[in-house]
Amino acid sequence: MKGSKKLALVITFVMLSFLTLSFYLHTTWAFIPPEVEAMAVSGTQIQLDWNTVNGAVGYQVFRSTDNENFARIRTVRTEGLIDGGLDFGVQYFYKVNAFDDGGNLSDYSSIVYATISPELFEEFRSPHGPYSIDSDGCAACHSTHAAISDNLLPDEGVTQLCYSCHDGARSNIIVPDHKVSYGAICIDCHTDSMVAEKERHYNNDCYGCHSSGDKTIFAATRLQKDSCFSCHSQPHDVYMASLRGDIPLYPNVQWSRPQNAEVWSGEAWLPSDVNDSNAEIIFSTRTELNPQDVLEYYSTNMSVAGWRLLESTYEETNFHFELKYSKGNRYALIWYFSGDDPNSEGSNPEGARLKMAYH
Structure with a gap:
């Protein structure tokens, strides 16, 4: 009888140990946090990469600029993301945790950080980056030749542009001149070209916009805004908005204005x-x-x-x-x-x- 009780106790102990171990293995996988790396990859973007956490179905990404107050910026199902729209010279801190299909969360990863350098930002300010007329990368979009300036975009103070020759009269290769549709009334004062517009943009050259330090102008060139109303949303105190040409709208529903x-x-x-x-x-x-x-x-x-x-x-x-x-x-x-x-x-x-x- 005593032997049977001892055997029963041993069996009970083994079963409890097994159940405890199973529960531990099931619930503590997520407490192995991912290992994260951060690197600035452009003048406005930082790339984050981390390893796969076994059993995870997704990851939460948190960001801070003071290494204390973190806010969740994304929940993703991939092992990495690119955080965009950032300012150069600012140190950005990140931490990531994982979660499983039961909602269990891992600990946070170690905090990593990255900063967009002024040099990387300066390369990014121009849509052509650091390319010159001899760069192989130019051939993807342009057939270039020597001009008054050594750069694709004119140097400050140089007013001779591609349009000076490539206007359809002196060369059969016409450079697009940023034509936009203002409507008949607007054209009388502003013309239908961003390059030739004189009422608001007096420089009449590429350098004036594409190398501007003004944040609004910089954002417009960086994001390739194709409408004057993207920046000037209320000309003459009238709200204006236009949908970009590469934004498709699902049919058979009514849409708001942007x-x-x-x-x-x-x-x-x-x-x-x-x-x-x-x-x-x-x-x-x-x-x-x-x-x-x-x-x-x-x-x-x-x-x-x-x-x-x-x-x-x-x-x-x-x-x-x-x-x-x-x-x-x-x-x-x-x-x-x-x-x-x-x-x-x-x-x-x-x-x-x-x-x-x-x-």
């Missing part, structure tokens, strides 16, 4: 990539929408417009998803949702809605 993203600044659903005055937001009316049709439409039309897909949260069982694209220095995000806000659960009797944020 609005400055700063209106939604601080909203939890708006990521830092487009949470600034350089981005615009447009949204649709609510109606019955097929999420698969929406996904297929934007997968096709964004690709045709030259956008590259970075992230997709689409799942057949979800009532919402997010698509994130990039194009050069620009970002575009598309949300399908039936709740109150993007990336929120819930349903609305009036149907689903689309919202886009883009540079």
Whole structure:
């Protein structure tokens, strides 16, 4: 009898030990934090990379400029991201944690940091970077030859431009001159060309904009703004807005006019990539929408417009998803949702809605 009790106690101890070990192995995987690296890769971007955490389904990324107050900037399912829209000379600190499908969180990674150097920023200020007329990289877009300036963009004080010869009269190679549509009334004073515009931009040369230290002008050239209203949103105290030509709008719904993203600044659903005055937001009316049709439409039309897909949260069982694209220095995000806000659960009797944020 005593032997049976001892055997039962041993069996119970072994089973409890096994259950404890299983529970430990199941719940503590996530407490192995990822190892993170940070590196400035352009005049406005820092790239983060980390190793795969076994069992993780996603990662949360936090950023700080004082190494004390961290805010979550993204939740991703990849082992890395590029944080954009940053200022040069500022030290950015990052930490990352992982989570599993049960919502268990890992510890934070070690804090890493990176700074965009003035040298990297200066290279990035010009859309041509450090290229000169002898650089191999120029041939991707231009057939260049020696000119009055050694640089593709004229040096400060040099007023002779490509347009001086490539105007269709002295050369059959015509350089695009940033033509925009102001409307018939505007053209009388402003002309239909950003280069020839005299009322607001008196320099009439590439250097005046593309090498400007003005933050608004710098952002406009960096993000390749193609409308005067991107900067001058209220000329003559009249609100003006125009949709960029490479932003496709899903058909069969009504869309709002583009609005400055700063209106939604601080909203939890708006990521830092487009949470600034350089981005615009447009949204649709609510109606019955097929999420698969929406996904297929934007997968096709964004690709045709030259956008590259970075992230997709689409799942057949979800009532919402997010698509994130990039194009050069620009970002575009598309949300399908039936709740109150993007990336929120819930349903609305009036149907689903689309919202886009883009540079």
